[in-house]
Each structure stands twice: as C-alpha cells, then as structure tokens.
Amino acid sequence: MDELKFRRQAYEDPHNQDADFLAQINAKPENQALINELKNLDAKLTNALKVEVADDLADKLILRQQLQQHHKHRRQTGFLVAMAASVAFVVGISFSLLRLGPIDLAEHALAHVYHEGVALQVDQNVNFNQVNAQLASMKDFGNAKFTQQPGKVYYTSYCDFQGVKSLHLVLQGEQSKVTLFIVPLEKRMVLDKTFADGKYQGMGFETPDAFILLIGEDKADLSYVKDEIKNTFI
Amino acid sequence: MFANWRKKSVEPAVSSDMLSKQRRYNSLVKALHADIFRYAYWLCGDKHVAEDITQETFLRAWRSLDSLKDDKAAKAWLITILRRENARRFERKQFDYSDVEQDTLEDNISNSSEEQTEQYLIRRQIGKLDIEYREPLLLQLIGGFSGDEIAELMELNRNTVMTRLFRARSQLKELLEKNDVRGQSNG
Numbered sequence: 001m002d003e004l005k006f007r008r009q010a011y012e013d014p015h016n017q018d019a020d021f022l023a024q025i026n027a028k029p030e031n032q033a034l035i036n037e038l039k040n041l042d043a044k045l046t047n048a049l050k051v052e053v054a055d056d057l058a059d060k061l062i063l064r065q066q067l068q069q070h071h072k073h074r075r076q077t078g079f080l081v082a083m084a085a086s087v088a089f090v091v092g093i094s095f096s097l098l099r100l101g102p103i104d105l106a107e108h109a110l111a112h113v114y115h116e117g118v119a120l121q122v123d124q125n126v127n128f129n130q131v132n133a134q135l136a137s138m139k140d141f142g143n144a145k146f147t148q149q150p151g152k153v154y155y156t157s158y159c160d161f162q163g164v165k166s167l168h169l170v171l172q173g174e175q176s177k178v179t180l181f182i183v184p185l186e187k188r189m190v191l192d193k194t195f196a197d198g199k200y201q202g203m204g205f206e207t208p209d210a211f212i213l214l215i216g217e218d219k220a221d222l223s224y225v226k227d228e229i230k231n232t233f234i
Numbered sequence: 235m236f237a238n239w240r241k242k243s244v245e246p247a248v249s250s251d252m253l254s255k256q257r258r259y260n261s262l263v264k265a266l267h268a269d270i271f272r273y274a275y276w277l278c279g280d281k282h283v284a285e286d287i288t289q290e291t292f293l294r295a296w297r298s299l300d301s302l303k304d305d306k307a308a309k310a311w312l313i314t315i316l317r318r319e320n321a322r323r324f325e326r327k328q329f330d331y332s333d334v335e336q337d338t339l340e341d342n343i344s345n346s347s348e349e350q351t352e353q354y355l356i357r358r359q360i361g362k363l364d365i366e367y368r369e370p371l372l373l374q375l376i377g378g379f380s381g382d383e384i385a386e387l388m389e390l391n392r393n394t395v396m397t398r399l400f401r402a403r404s405q406l407k408e409l410l411e412k413n414d415v416r417g418q419s420n421g
Contacts, residue, residue: 008396008400011399011400011403011404012381012396012399012400012403013374013381013399037407038403038407041403041406041407041410042375044352044353044356045356045360045371045375045406046375046376047353047356048353048356048357048360049272049276049360049372049375049376050272051272051275051276051281051357053267053268053271053272054285057267057268057271057285057288058263058264058267060285060289061263061267061288061289061292062259062260062263064289064292064293065259065292065293065296068293068296069296
C-alpha cells in the first residue's frame with residue numbers, strides 16, 4: 001500500500017480495521033502518529049456533535065403520536081356516526097315518500113268496518129247537530145254540514161284514513177244499518193264508484209268538500225242512504 | 235352467540251396488536267431519538283427546526299411502523315425518513331439556510347472552561363463545513379454507518395462518499411490546527 005493511499009484511507013476512516021491498513025499503521029511511527037491524531041480529532045468531533053437533547057423530547061414524541069392516534073380514532077367514530085345518521089335519514093325520507101303514494105279509499109273503508117265491528121252494535125242515537133259539531137271541528141271539511149237529520153244515526157266517531165282525520169257514522173237504511181265515512185278531499189286518494197267484497201257492498205261519491213263512502217250489506221240500502229245524504233249534506 | 239364469540243376472540247387480538255406496536259414505537263423513540271435529533275440539528279443548524287423535523291420523522295415512522303421488518307435497520311430507516319422530511323422543508327420554503335447555521339450555533343463561550351471553548355470552536359467549524367461534506371461525516375460519527383451504508387443512504391456511489399469523508403476530515407483538521415496556531419500566537 002503506498003503512502004498516498006494510506007493517508008486517504010486514514011482520513012476516510014481512521015478506525016478502519018482492514019489487515020492491510022493495520023499493517024501499514026505498524027510499519028512506520030509517523031503513520032501511527034497520524035492515526036492517533038485523526039482518532040483524537042474524531043473523538044473531539046464526536047463529542048462536539050453531541051449537542052444537548054431536551055430531556056422531554058422522547059416524551060413529546062410519544063405524546064404527539066398518541067394524540068394523533070386519538071384523533072384518528074375520533075375521526076373514525078365520527079365517520080361511523082355520520083354513516084348511521086345518513087342511513088337513518090334515507091330510511092325516514094323513503095317512509096314519508098311511501099305515504100305519499102295513492103290511497104285506495106274503498107279498501108281502507110272495508111278494512112275499517114271489519115276492524116270496528118262494535119260500531120254496528122251500539123246505538124248512541126246521535127243528533128245531526130252533534131255530527132255537524134264534529135265536522136266543524138275538522139278544518140279540512142270547509143263548510144260541509146248536515147241541514148237536517150239524515151235518518152237515525154247510531155254511531156259517530158273520528159277515525160283515521162291513512163293519516164287523514166275523517167268521520168265515521170252508522171246510519172239506518174231501509175232494511176239494515178249502513179256505515180258512512182266522510183273523508184276530506186285529497187289528491188292522493190282514489191275512490192271507486194262501487195266496490196264490494198264477500199260480505200259488504202260499497203258505494204263512493206264526491207261532494208264539493210268531501211269524499212263520501214257508504215258500506216252496507218244491501219245495495220238498496222246504500223242507494224237509500226245515498227239519496228238521504230244528497231238531500232241533507234252540503 | 236356467534237357475535238359474542240367473535241367479539242371475544244377478535245378484540246383482544248386487535249388491542250394486543252396495537253399494544254405491541256405501541257411498545258415497539260416507545261422503545262424506538264427511547265433508543266434513537268437523541269441520535270435522530272442530533273442528526274437533524276447538524277443538518278439544519280437550528281434546535282427548534284431540528285425538533286420539528288424529529289417530530290415529523292417519528293410520526294411518519296409510527297404510521298408506517300409495520301413496514302419496518304428488521305429492528306436492526308431501524309436507524310437507517312429513520313434517517314431515510316428524516317432526510318426526506320428535511321428535503322421537504324426546502325421544497326416548502328425557499329430560505330437560504332447557509333447563513334442561519336453559523337448564527338444559531340449555541341454560544342456557550344461566555345462562562346466556560348478551556349475544553350468548552352475548544353468544543354465551541356469545533357462546532358463552529360463543523361457548522362461551516364459544506365453540507366455535502368458534513369452529511370457523510372455525521373452519518374459516520376453519529377450513525378456509526380460504514381462507507382457502503384452511507385453510500386446507500388445518500389444514494390451516491392461509495393467512492394464519492396469516501397472522497398467526501400476524506401475532504402471533510404482534511405478541512406476540519408486544517409481549520410482546527412489554524413485555530414490552534416492563532417490561539418497560541420495570541421496567548
């Protein structure tokens with residue numbers, strides 16, 4: 001190994017442990033001196049490079065990481081809550097949209113008659129003024145009222161037609177009792193002129209302020225009550 | 235019942251995974267934060283900036299801790315992150331840092347012994363060294379890396395690294411000897 005190469009290697013790394021290099025150090029006293037000098041320089045440099053490190057730096061590094069971890073966790077929970085909220089929102093919207101679909105009054109009316117069987121049993125002997133008071137209490141009917149007693153009224157009650165407040169009456173026909181529904185006019189309602197199932201006959205018509213539905217066992221009775229209503233209800 | 239069974243077996247596994255990751259990070263911080271901070275300091279010459287870079291470096295390290303397979307390589311891995319972080323600092327703001335380095339070096343000459351005076355002078359000289367000579371020297375002296383490892387870290391070939399190490403030591407030796415002579419003649 002020539003002198004120049006040795007010097008280069010010494011400056012590159014005085015702690016070099018190559019056999020060649022070590023041999024060269026021992027070969028000459030001035031090489032030994034140079035290496036000692038450079039090692040001394042390295043020791044000084046290494047010392048000088050050791051600038052003071054703040055005592056709490058390690059703690060800060062761990063704290064910062066844990067805060068970030070915490071935030072990340074928070075963000076994830078926030079995301080889940082947002083997802084849950086939007087799913088709930090969509091479900092809510094679709095339910096209210098479903099309710100806006102067309103409503104078949106005839107079907108509801110029949111279901112209602114079967115459901116409230118008791119209405120056909122009782123005899124409250126209602127005066128038409130009382131019915132008028134009930135009609136007046138419902139804003140949707142405008143000025144609709146009975147001008148005189150439409151035959152005997154056995155029963156009167158408010159009822160619910162798919163969220164719309166309506167009036168449920170039971171009147172005396174020629175032979176049997178007839179159930180009468182007065183439902184406020186609304187666009188999404190669909191009304192058939194006549195309908196029926198195994199037991200009951202039904203009839204529907206429209207007045208300026210309301211839908212009228214009649215349900216009874218006998219068709220003749222329905223026509224009878226219909227005429228009666230047309231004469232007394234405005 | 236199935237949900238219960240799942241919960242019981244999966245949750246502890248997840249949390250113990252997190253726990254071991256946390257332990258690994260903590261020991262990484264404890265073992266290497268001083269070296270990383272010092273390396274950052276000698277790269278940028280400012281303690282506050284160095285602390286910021288160190289913070290960023292360790293946060294990034296946490297995020298990708300799973301990619302560190304071999305713990306022996308941790309130091310080189312952190313230094314790679316740090317160098318990238320430092321480079322990003324220069325992309326963000328185009329300051330001329332070469333002047334800052336000398337200005338912000340600690341002045342502890344005022345109430346100090348001879349030894350501290352000498353250390354102050356050495357630090358000044360290291361600070362004055364060109365960054366391209368300074369960095370391989372830092373890697374060698376702080377990092378304890380070999381020529382090959384430095385070459386890999388700095389993406390240079392080994393000969394270039396060795397030349398720079400040679401020049402770094404020559405310059406420092408010369409500068410410090412000159413200082414000694416001046417000191418003697420003054421005294």
